[in-house]
Amino acid sequence: MNRLKALRKEKGYTQVKMQMLTGIDQSDYSKIENGKRYFTLEQLKRIAVALDTSMDYLSGLTDERKPYPRRQS
Template structure:
């Protein structure tokens, strides 16, 4: 998961700042960046929102940093 570290470093953001903004501990972020641990879906969503990117980018499935468009609510759709 090289993109999790790449996006942070390329934007000159510290792991401490990611922790403060997302609530994910610095040690957990470090484990994600080194491949020692795989992020939970909840943490992937937090990171994708923080970095304004897609889950596919964070999981190295694409090189496109641009996030997907947000889903609009439609008639009949209920969360």
């Protein structure tokens, strides 16, 4: 999960801030970030939105950080 940690630090966010932005408990987020636990699809979506990137980038499927255009709700 090097990309996840690198993006979080780049944004200047702490794991507690990520908890507030995503609703994922800080201890669970830490385990995800350190590769001790896998994220669910819903968690991946929330993290991608919080870090302004794509789910594909976070999961290593692309090197393009830019998020996809989002639908207006």
